[in-house]
Amino acid sequence: MQQLTRAEEEIMQKLWVLEKAHVKQVLELMPEPKPAYNTVSTIIRILEKKGVVGHEVTGKSHLYFPLLKKEEYKKQSLKQLIHGYFEGSFSKMASFFAKEEDLSTEEVDELLSHLKNNIKEKK
Template sequence: MQQLTRAEEEIMQKLWELEKAHVKEVLSLMPEPKPAYNTVSTIIRILEKKGVVGHEVVGKSHLYFPILRKEEYKKQSLKQLIQGYFEGSFSQMASFFAKEENLSTKEVDELLSHLKKDIKDK
């Protein structure tokens, strides 16, 4: 799967939220200063070429929808982050964030509890 640019990710976030949308609906959710309509339309067409967005014709317009599921993209992005910055080690990444975010002992215990539960549920 291709990595998405920051602008493409931002558009995908809106499409995941809306599920199906016209360009103007995606644009309405964009933060200020809003990009131009043509910019959003171009990015959506690029996402279509990448195979992560599809469309259906409704009258004279297009209704866009995500093909790529958010969970799948999240999983791939996290794997790339761990590989690229933490030598493939989840524990190095967790340690880094624990230090950077100044997690309390209680927060670390909660994190461990969640991890144990997730492993147990597998």
């Protein structure tokens, strides 16, 4: 899967929320200052070429929908982050965030609880 640009990710975030939408509906969810209609339309067509967005024709317009599931993209992006910045080590990443975010004891305990639950589910 190709990595998406920041602008592409922003459009995908809107499509994941909307599930199916016209360009105008995507544009309505964009923060101020809103990009031009043509900019959003162009990015959506690029996403189609990348194979992560599809469309169906509705009258004279197109209704766009994500082909890529948010969970799939999240998983792939996180793997790339861990590989690129933490030598492929989840524990190095967790340690980095624990230090940088100055996690409280309660937050560390919650993280450990999530990890233990995930290990139990895998068994």
